[in-house]
Every structure is written in structure tokens, then in C-alpha cells.
Amino acid sequence: MTDHAASALLDIARRIATTVGETALEERRRGIAVEATKSSPVDVVTAVDRETEARIRAMLLDARPDDGIFGEEDETHVGTSGLNWVVDPVDGTVNLLYDIPAWAVSIAVVDGPPDPLHWHALAGVVVNPVTGEVFEAARGGGARLGARELRVNDDVELPKALIGTGFGYAAERRRTQAEVLLQVLPRVRDIRRIGSAALDLSAIAAGRLDGFYERGLNPWDHAAGALIVREAGGRVGGAGGAPESADLLVAGGPSVYDELLALVVEAGAAAG
Known part of the structure; x- marks a missing residue:
């Protein structure tokens, strides 16, 4: 096209x-x-x-x-x-x-x-x-x-990165996501929970967030936002080099993406 x-x-x-x-x-x-x-x-x-x-x-x-x-x-x-x-x-x-x-x-x-x-x-x-x-x-x-x-922030180290995330609606998944957050929060500048994945992803493109991760997103939650991040110079994907999916979505500028992905996978974000 x-x-x-x-x-x-x-x-x-x-x-x-x-x-x-x-x-x-x-x-x-x-x-x-x-x-x-x-x-x-x-x-x-x-x-x-x-x-x-x-x-x-x-x-x-x-x-x-x-x-x-x-x-x-x-x-x-x-x-x-x-x-x-x-x-x-x-x-x-x-x-x-x-x-x-x-x-x-x-x-x-x-x-x-x-x-x-x-x-x-x-x-x-x-x-x-x-x-x-x-x-x-x-x-x-x-x-x-x-x-x-728009251009993503690309001069940020993970310990100084402002990271967005979200939580599912099922109680057990929320418990697991809270446990992941306990491991992520000490390793980054701070966490934001805005309540809209589409706006979180758009915020990365606009330099208002440095990264974002969440498990359990539906295709409509990120279809537009992921493209906006990529076209602003950012990266979006899932665990093990897979594309973003309900299993895991991680997004961020090139300077934080790999470390953020490794951190949230290590913390269990893709496991439940």
C-alpha cells in the first residue's frame, strides 16, 4: 500500500x-x-x-x-x-x-x-x-x-524512566500484576496507572512516559497506539521476540525497551 x-x-x-x-x-x-x-x-x-x-x-x-x-x-x-x-x-x-x-x-x-x-x-x-x-x-x-x-524519549536509562502500566479486571490476575509491580517499581523512576492503554502508548510517543507494559490487553486496546509509538521511533513487542499480544505488551524508547522487557519478563509479567 x-x-x-x-x-x-x-x-x-x-x-x-x-x-x-x-x-x-x-x-x-x-x-x-x-x-x-x-x-x-x-x-x-x-x-x-x-x-x-x-x-x-x-x-x-x-x-x-x-x-x-x-x-x-x-x-x-x-x-x-x-x-x-x-x-x-x-x-x-x-x-x-x-x-x-x-x-x-x-x-x-x-x-x-x-x-x-x-x-x-x-x-x-x-x-x-x-x-x-x-x-x-x-x-x-x-x-x-x-x-x-512526535518523537519518543531516547536518552533515558531504566532507573530514571517513568513507566506506565495497567491492571486486568479478574481478581487473580490483578494479584499477579501487583506482585510484578513490586519487582518493577524499585528499578524505575516511578509508575503511572492512567487507565487507558491507548493514551499510555500515545504518551510514550509524546515523551510523557518512557515505557509501558501490560498483560491481558485486547487488540483494540493497542492497535492504534502501538503504531503511533513505532512511528515516533519507539519499539513495541512481547516476550521472546514475539509481537505484542494478550500475553504481553511492552513499549518504550530504544534506550529503555530491552531492559524494561527483560525486567518485566523476569518479574513474571508474561506468566499470569
């Missing part, structure tokens, strides 16, 4: 993400409540999640009727073009529920199946509707925050 084609896909992603983000923010300001739960009683869904994904799907099908759509809240739409849109209508639903201004609309388009082990990301957008920030990247075209070109 040409750079021009990837740029055109990015334009579609940006237009849809910013449009539905504005509507979601208006709905949040009117007030929301938990509508359902998913994997556990604390893994919540709101009407904003479902309505936002429905809007994204309708707009994508209008713009790209032959493409597939893989999202968090609805069944996969199988396309015929070989391209798939990977959609998280609200990444950070608990933040949305509590009115914490750190939730995002994340839209990526990938060449191949909606599986990070086998796809090639072409374009991605992460929009924080509360701040109005739009993080974006097209393959081979760099990463931007609005008009500003």
Missing part, C-alpha cells in the same frame, strides 16, 4: 474518531451510568460505549463498505478487501464513568486479520475528547499530536 493510500485511511480514521468523540463527550456531560458488566463485576459497559461503537461502524461502512470491522462491543463485520478496522469506542470506560479526563476513542486500520500476531497496521488515531488531543500515525509517515511531530 502506498503512503498516499495510508494517509487517506488516516484521514478517515481521524474524521470519524474526532466526530464520535465530540458526541461521546456531550453524552458524558449529560450523565451516564453502568449498563452492563463483562468479564467481572468491575469490567463495566456504558451506553456511551455501545452507541459510540455503533456510530463508528455506521460511518466506516459508509466510507469503506468492503472493509472488515473488529470492535469491543459488537460482533466482527467480515469484509472482502483484506483490510480491517480495529475499534475501541471508549478506552478507559471506568475513567469515563468517574469523569476522570483520561479516556479515548481509538481507531486503527490494519492489513490482514484482526490479530496483532498477523496484521500490519496502516493508520491509527487516538483521540482524547476531554482535552481535544488527537494522536495519529500512518505507516511510514511518522506520528503527530495535532500538527506537532
Whole structure:
């Protein structure tokens, strides 16, 4: 696919993400409540999640009727073009529920199946509707925050690195992740838990974090953010040289990536 084609896909992603983000923010300001739960009683869904994904799907099908759509809240739409849109209508639903201004609309388009082990990301957008920030990247075209070109921090040693992470919703996994954190925290500058993997990854691209790790992420959590990190000069992957997946995602600038990956694997981040 040409750079021009990837740029055109990015334009579609940006237009849809910013449009539905504005509507979601208006709905949040009117007030929301938990509508359902998913994997556990604390893994919540709101009407904003479902309505936002429905809007994204309708707009994508209008713009790209032959493409597939893989999202968090609805069944996969199988396309015929070989391209798939990977959609998280609200990444950070608990933040949305509590009115914490750190939730995002994340839209990526990938060449191949909606599986990070086998796809090639072409374009991605992460929009924080509360701040109005739009993080974006097209393959081979760099990463931007609005008009500003992004570049990861690449002069940081791990002991001075600010690292983001996240936690799953199942109690036993949270216990394991806390045990990993006990081993990671003394070896880095500090830890941040923002509550949105898409924003964590975008923060690495913008130099607001030096690295990030988490086990248990879904493809829609990182499809756009991982591309944004890579296009900002960072690295993203999993244990043993594998691509990022639910087993483990580690991201960071080149100066911290290898050490951070080794540290979290040694601490058991990929084991439970």
C-alpha cells in the first residue's frame, strides 16, 4: 500500500474518531451510568460505549463498505478487501464513568486479520475528547499530536524512566500484576496507572512516559497506539521476540525497551 493510500485511511480514521468523540463527550456531560458488566463485576459497559461503537461502524461502512470491522462491543463485520478496522469506542470506560479526563476513542486500520500476531497496521488515531488531543500515525509517515511531530524519549536509562502500566479486571490476575509491580517499581523512576492503554502508548510517543507494559490487553486496546509509538521511533513487542499480544505488551524508547522487557519478563509479567 502506498503512503498516499495510508494517509487517506488516516484521514478517515481521524474524521470519524474526532466526530464520535465530540458526541461521546456531550453524552458524558449529560450523565451516564453502568449498563452492563463483562468479564467481572468491575469490567463495566456504558451506553456511551455501545452507541459510540455503533456510530463508528455506521460511518466506516459508509466510507469503506468492503472493509472488515473488529470492535469491543459488537460482533466482527467480515469484509472482502483484506483490510480491517480495529475499534475501541471508549478506552478507559471506568475513567469515563468517574469523569476522570483520561479516556479515548481509538481507531486503527490494519492489513490482514484482526490479530496483532498477523496484521500490519496502516493508520491509527487516538483521540482524547476531554482535552481535544488527537494522536495519529500512518505507516511510514511518522506520528503527530495535532500538527506537532512526535518523537519518543531516547536518552533515558531504566532507573530514571517513568513507566506506565495497567491492571486486568479478574481478581487473580490483578494479584499477579501487583506482585510484578513490586519487582518493577524499585528499578524505575516511578509508575503511572492512567487507565487507558491507548493514551499510555500515545504518551510514550509524546515523551510523557518512557515505557509501558501490560498483560491481558485486547487488540483494540493497542492497535492504534502501538503504531503511533513505532512511528515516533519507539519499539513495541512481547516476550521472546514475539509481537505484542494478550500475553504481553511492552513499549518504550530504544534506550529503555530491552531492559524494561527483560525486567518485566523476569518479574513474571508474561506468566499470569
